[in-house]
Amino acid sequence: MSSQNLKAAAVFSNHMVLQRDKSICIWGTYKSEPTNNVITIELASNKTKTTIHEGTWSAELPPMQAGGPYVMTITDGIETITYTDIMIGEVWLAGGQSNMELKLQDSKNGKEVVASVDPTLSSKIRFYNVPQQSYFSEDFYTVEEATSWELCTPETCGTWSAVAYYFEKNLATTLDVTVGIIGCNWGGTSASVWTSKEYLEKDEDSRTYLDEYEKEYSQFNSYDEYCSAVEEYDAWYAIWQKKVEELYATDPDILWSKVQEIAGMNRWPGPIGPKAFFRPGGLYETMLSRVSPYTLRGFIYYQGEQDDCKPTIYGKMLRLLISQWRNDWKDDTLPFLLVQLPMFINQEEEDKKNWPQIREHQMITHQTIKNTGIAVISDLGEYNNIHPLEKEEVGRRLALQAFYHVYGMEVPAYGPIYKNRIIRENSIELRFEHANDGFLVKGDSIIGFEIAGENKEYVSATATIEGNRIFVSSDEVTEPRYVRYNWTNYGPVTLYGKNGIPMSTFRTNRDA
Known part of the structure; x- marks a missing residue:
C-alpha cells in the first residue's frame, strides 16, 4: 500500500524478494515538509532509522539469511507503509532487448508450461517487471506505482521473460531458496539506450550514438x-x-x-527524439535508474542484436554498460552473466559477418572483465527468426554460469573455448579450455573451420580431433597462419563439449 506523503520506491511491494547475506537498501521519497524528519524501517527483528533530505530518504537494513515470509513497515510516526509476504533469497536483474523480453507464453511450449506451472513454485520464484516507459509522461509515476512483485501462477507468469523464468527456476530448485527477478528490458534497444549520457560521452566511439541522435532530432x-x-x-x-x-x-x-x-x-x-525508446541514455533514465540500487546478487543480460550496425565497437559499449551498472549499484564485483548471440540471418539477407564480431566481443568481455560469465547458445538460433523460441536451454545455461561463477559449484558450465594455437608444417594445432574430456560432434562431419595463410584469404578447412586438440588444414593453404570457426552470421553448429554445450565462435587472430 502507499500513502500521501511517505512513499517507498515502486519496486518495493508485497511478495517482494530481498537479497540474502547482503545489506538491504531501502529508499523512497517524502512529498511535503515532514513534521518528523525521521523514518523508521522494520523487517523481522531488524530496525533502522534514517532522515529525510530534500524530499528523499534511504537506509540499509543488516544482512539476513534466506527465509520468510516477513513483514516490513516504514513509518514517519504519522503514516505507515506495510509490506507483507516478503522473502529473503536470491535477486537478479534481467536486462537486454527482445530475446530477454520474449514472454514465457510466446516461447517454445510456453503456453503448456504456463498452464501447468508447478504449484510448489508459486512462492518459490517471483517476478517484478519494470514498466516500459520511454519518457517521463504525465502518468509516468501513476503507471509505475501500479506495479508490484508477482507470484508464479498460470495467471501471472505467462508475461514474464522466458529466459529469466527458466534461469530462476533452475536457481530456486537447486539452491532451495526463493528467487526473485527484476525484468528490465525492451526489444530493439542498443546498449547505448541502457547507458547514461555521461558514460557515453567518455569515449569517441560511444559518443557517436549521441551525435547521431542530435543530428536526427535537429531536423525538427x-x-x-x-x-x-x-x-x-x-x-x-x-x-x-x-x-x-x-x-x-x-x-x-x-x-x-x-x-x-x-x-x-x-x-x-x-522519429527519433525525447520520447523515443531507442534514444541513447533514455531507458537508463526511465527504467534502469528506477530500480537502482535495489540489492542484487547480479545481472543476466541478453543483448547485442541492435548493435550489429556497429560491431567493431560493441566491446567498448558492453564494457561501459557493465561499468555503469556496477557503479550505480555501488559494487564493482557484481556478477554479470552474458548470453552470447546465437546463429541468425534473415532470408534474403547478406551475411555481413557482423554477428560473429559481436560474439567475439562478448567472449573477450567475459575473458577480460572480472566476475562475468557467458552462456554460449550458437546452436539455439533459428534461420529467418531473430527471436528463437527455445528459451529453456538458454535459462539453463545461464544458471550453470551462475552456479559455477557465483555459487561456487563444480558444474560443467562451458563448452570448448579457444585458448591458443601452434603452427605446424602444413596445419594448425588448436588448444582449448574446458575440453579435457574431448569433443562431441553432431552430424556427419565437422563443419565451420576455415584456414588462411599470410594473405588472410580464408578457405574451407578440414578439422581432425586428437584427444582435446584439433588439427586444421587445407590442401589449398600450404603455409597456414590463421584459423577461424563459425565466423558467420548463420551456419550449422557441429562441435560441442561432452556436456552438450557448443564451441564458441572464434578466430586465432583478431586482425585476420
Whole structure:
C-alpha cells in the first residue's frame, strides 16, 4: 500500500524478494515538509532509522539469511507503509532487448508450461517487471506505482521473460531458496539506450550514438513538430502492422521484400527524439535508474542484436554498460552473466559477418572483465527468426554460469573455448579450455573451420580431433597462419563439449 506523503520506491511491494547475506537498501521519497524528519524501517527483528533530505530518504537494513515470509513497515510516526509476504533469497536483474523480453507464453511450449506451472513454485520464484516507459509522461509515476512483485501462477507468469523464468527456476530448485527477478528490458534497444549520457560521452566511439541522435532530432524545428511526427508515425504503424500480420497469417513463408512491397516500406522504429525508446541514455533514465540500487546478487543480460550496425565497437559499449551498472549499484564485483548471440540471418539477407564480431566481443568481455560469465547458445538460433523460441536451454545455461561463477559449484558450465594455437608444417594445432574430456560432434562431419595463410584469404578447412586438440588444414593453404570457426552470421553448429554445450565462435587472430 502507499500513502500521501511517505512513499517507498515502486519496486518495493508485497511478495517482494530481498537479497540474502547482503545489506538491504531501502529508499523512497517524502512529498511535503515532514513534521518528523525521521523514518523508521522494520523487517523481522531488524530496525533502522534514517532522515529525510530534500524530499528523499534511504537506509540499509543488516544482512539476513534466506527465509520468510516477513513483514516490513516504514513509518514517519504519522503514516505507515506495510509490506507483507516478503522473502529473503536470491535477486537478479534481467536486462537486454527482445530475446530477454520474449514472454514465457510466446516461447517454445510456453503456453503448456504456463498452464501447468508447478504449484510448489508459486512462492518459490517471483517476478517484478519494470514498466516500459520511454519518457517521463504525465502518468509516468501513476503507471509505475501500479506495479508490484508477482507470484508464479498460470495467471501471472505467462508475461514474464522466458529466459529469466527458466534461469530462476533452475536457481530456486537447486539452491532451495526463493528467487526473485527484476525484468528490465525492451526489444530493439542498443546498449547505448541502457547507458547514461555521461558514460557515453567518455569515449569517441560511444559518443557517436549521441551525435547521431542530435543530428536526427535537429531536423525538427521544434518539440511540437517532433510530437506531431510521432503521432503521425503511431497512426501509420498501427495500420501497417495489421497489414503485415494479415500477410503472414495468409502465407507464413512470404518473403520480407514482398511484405514491404504490399504493405509499404518499414518505417520502424519511428522519429527519433525525447520520447523515443531507442534514444541513447533514455531507458537508463526511465527504467534502469528506477530500480537502482535495489540489492542484487547480479545481472543476466541478453543483448547485442541492435548493435550489429556497429560491431567493431560493441566491446567498448558492453564494457561501459557493465561499468555503469556496477557503479550505480555501488559494487564493482557484481556478477554479470552474458548470453552470447546465437546463429541468425534473415532470408534474403547478406551475411555481413557482423554477428560473429559481436560474439567475439562478448567472449573477450567475459575473458577480460572480472566476475562475468557467458552462456554460449550458437546452436539455439533459428534461420529467418531473430527471436528463437527455445528459451529453456538458454535459462539453463545461464544458471550453470551462475552456479559455477557465483555459487561456487563444480558444474560443467562451458563448452570448448579457444585458448591458443601452434603452427605446424602444413596445419594448425588448436588448444582449448574446458575440453579435457574431448569433443562431441553432431552430424556427419565437422563443419565451420576455415584456414588462411599470410594473405588472410580464408578457405574451407578440414578439422581432425586428437584427444582435446584439433588439427586444421587445407590442401589449398600450404603455409597456414590463421584459423577461424563459425565466423558467420548463420551456419550449422557441429562441435560441442561432452556436456552438450557448443564451441564458441572464434578466430586465432583478431586482425585476420
